[in-house]
Structure formats: structure tokens, C-alpha cells
Amino acid sequence: MTRIADIFLGIIRTETIPPGASRVPTFYAPKTVRGYYGRMVVYAMFGAISGIILYIGVKPSSFPTKLELNAWRYTSLAVAVIPILSAPIDIMIGRRDRRNMPKSFLLNFAFGTLFLLHLISKLFLLVQAVALLRIQPSTAYLVIDWPLYVPHV
Numbered sequence: 001m002t003r004i005a006d007i008f009l010g011i012i013r014t015e016t017i018p019p020g021a022s023r024v025p026t027f028y029a030p031k032t033v034r035g036y037y038g039r040m041v042v043y044a045m046f047g048a049i050s051g052i053i054l055y056i057g058v059k060p061s062s063f064p065t066k067l068e069l070n071a072w073r074y075t076s077l078a079v080a081v082i083p084i085l086s087a088p089i090d091i092m093i094g095r096r097d098r099r100n101m102p103k104s105f106l107l108n109f110a111f112g113t114l115f116l117l118h119l120i121s122k123l124f125l126l127v128q129a130v131a132l133l134r135i136q137p138s139t140a141y142l143v144i145d146w147p148l149y150v151p152h153v
Contacts, residue, residue: 037091044087047118051080054125064135072128078121086114 015030054076063069089111093104 040087040091044083047083048080051076051078051083054079062132068128068132072125075121075124075128078117079125082114082118082121086111086118089114 015028017024017028055073058069058072058076060069063072089107093107093111
């Protein structure tokens with residue numbers, strides 16, 4: 001089991017190019033201190049944008065019950081807020097590592113909990129999106145004559 005974990009972590013943490021390599025490894029990502037904070041800001045920004053799009057882009061009439069509509073809205077808000085909350089925690093954890101200070105259990109627990117909540121929220125939205133396919137409007141079954149809309153030469 002540890003062999004599989006070592007292989008998996010070796011793929012993820014590809015920071016160097018082996019001597020004599022004829023190409024750069026697929027997941028090559030050199031460590032940069034300068035770009036770390038920028039990545040955290042981009043992560044938080046895109047996470048918030050995706051959650052906001054999920055929240056705004058839904059029509060209340062698409063949901064058969066008010067409970068499903070509210071569940072969609074709350075989980076999409078969670079998807080929007082969790083990256084904003086977790087990015088500063090990750091930056092604090094990264095600073096502690098660079099100063100060789102002991103890791104704070106509370107920071108790691110908070111980050112892990114937020115990550116798990118984010119994952120559960122995204123999975124819930126995926127399951128709910130598939131579940132919503134059970135109720136389709138009558139216009140979903142109309143056959144479109146696509147050749148009428150394709151320009152011919």
C-alpha cells in the first residue's frame with residue numbers, strides 16, 4: 001500500500017527533472033516561493049466565481065420542490081465561500097512550514113475540514129444535477145431539425 005502512495009506522491013510532487021531526461025515530466029511544477037500567494041488568490045477567486053455562477057445561473061422553476069432549490073443555493077454558496085476561507089489558512093500553514101515552526105493542529109484541522117466540506121458540496125451539486133434530469137419540461141422532448149439551421153454551400 002505504501003508503494004502505491006509513494007508512486008502517487010512522486011507523480012504529484014514532480015519538482016525536478018531527472019538527469020539525462022529527454023523530456024520534462026508530465027506533472028512538472030517547480031517550487032516557487034514568489035508565486036505561492038498568487039496561486040492562493042487565484043484559487044480563492046475562481047472558487048468564488050464558480051460558486052456564484054452556480055447560485056445565479058439557476059432558475060427557481062427548474063426545481064420541483066422548494067427544498068431542492070434551497071439545497072442547491074446553500075451548497076453553491078458553500079462552494080463560493082469555502083475557497084475564500086481556506087486560502088488564508090493555507091497561506092498561514094505555508095508560512096509556518098518555512099519558518100520551521102511546529103505545525104498548528106488547529107490550522108491543519110480547519111483546512112482539512114474546509115476541504116472536505118468543499119468536496120462534499122461539489123459532489124452534492126453533481127448528484128443533484130443528475131437527479132434533476134428526472135423531471136424534464138415538455139419542450140425537452142421536441143426534435144429539432146438541425147439541417148435547417150446549418151448553412152449549406
